[in-house]
Amino acid sequence: KPLLPINVSKPFNKPLLSPRGVRMDTDSSTAAVVQHHKKDKILLIMGATGCGKTRVSIDLATRFKSEIINSDKMQVYKGLDITTNKVPIQDRLGVPHHLLGEFDPDDGELTPSEFRLAGGLAISGIVSRHKLPIVVGGSNSLIHALVVDRFNPELNVFDVSNPVSTQLRYNCCFLWVDVSFPVLCDYLCMRVDEMLESGMFDELSEYYCSVDSASQTGLRKAIGVPEFDRYFKKYPPGSGCGRGIGGEWDRVRRGLYEDCVREIKDNTCQLAKRQMGKILRLKGAGWDLQRVDATESFREVMMASSEDDDNKKKKKRRKKKKKRWMEVWGRDVMEPSMKIVKRFLEE
Ligand code: ATP
Incomplete structure (x- = not known):
C-alpha cells in the first residue's frame, strides 16, 4: 500500500495515516516529532484488563483539558467492539479518542514500531492543541514502545534476560490502577x-x-x-x-x-495476571509508576451488582450500594489520581 506523507502540524482529529500508511523511515517531519517531544508531558494510565483504567481516564479527561490515546492492542482495530470492550461513544463524554478502532484488521497486525509512530503523532497533535495526552490501555509492550527513547523492535524487554530502559522520550506521569488479583x-x-x-x-x-x-x-x-x-x-x-x-x-x-x-x-x-507481571517488571526496572488501589471499590461494585432490583426494597438497597461504591471510588481512586496529575502538571 502506498505510504501517505506525514504532516505533523496537522491536527489529529481523524486518523492522520491510513492503517498501514504509518511511515517507518525517519525523514525530516518525523525528526520534528522527535525534537520537541522530550519536554512534552503525557499521562499514562496503566493496569491490568478490567481494573477501571477507562473510567479513570474519562473522569480525568473531564477535569483536565485532554485527549485520550488507546494503547490496548486489540482495541486499535475496527470491529468486535463488545468482545474487546471498547468504550462506547456515549460513555466517552465528548472526549476525543485516538487509535481506538482505527485500524483495519485485514491490513495485518499493528506492530509496536507502528504504534510508536502513530501514537507519537497523536501525542504531537494533542500537544499542539494545548491539551494533555492521556495514554490508556493494558498493552504494556505498546506503552513501552511508545515512550522509550530508543526502541529496539528486536528486543523483548519482558524477557527477564533483557534490560528495560528508563530513558524516556516524553515527560511521563505513570498512573497505575491496581486491584488485588483475586478480587x-x-x-x-x-x-x-x-x-x-x-x-x-x-x-x-x-x-x-x-x-x-x-x-x-x-x-x-x-x-x-x-x-x-x-x-x-x-x-x-x-x-x-x-x-x-x-x-x-x-x-x-x-x-x-x-x-x-x-x-x-x-x-x-x-x-490480567500477565499484565500485572509486566507492570511489576517496569516498576522494578525503575519506571516511576504511581499506584492507586481500586480493590475496595471493586468489592463494593460487586456487592452492588449482586442485588437484583426485582422489588422496591432491593432496588433501594442496590441504589444505596451504588452510592457507597461511588464514594469509595472517589476516595480511593479519583482523589489520589487527581492529586498525582495536578502535581505533575504543576511541576
Ligand atoms: P505482549 O508482550 O504479548 O505483546 P502485551 O502486554 O503487549 O503483551 P496484552 O495487552 O497483554 O499485550 O495482550 C496480549 C493478548 O491478550 C492479546 O493478543 C489478546 O489475545 C488478549 N487481549 C488483550 N487485550 C484484549 C482485549 N481488549 N480484548 C480481547 N483480548 C485481548
Missing part, C-alpha cells in the same frame, strides 16, 4: 457474563462468518475468538445452529457453550 478475577468473570448478555456471542458469530478462522493474527487473537472457534465449527452460525432449535438449547450444545465461556473467563484472568 479482579471475580470481577472479570462477572464482566464476561455481562458482555455476553450485551451481545458478545452474536458479535462473535457474525465475526466468525466474515473471517478466515484459520488465521491467528491481529484481532483474531482477541479473547473470545479462539475460545469460541470449536463451538462455531460444530454449530456454524446462520445454519440454524445459532441459539438453538425453537429457542431451546440441547444439552451438548449448551455444555460446549459453557466450556467456551469458562475458557474465556480463565484466559481473561490469565491475561
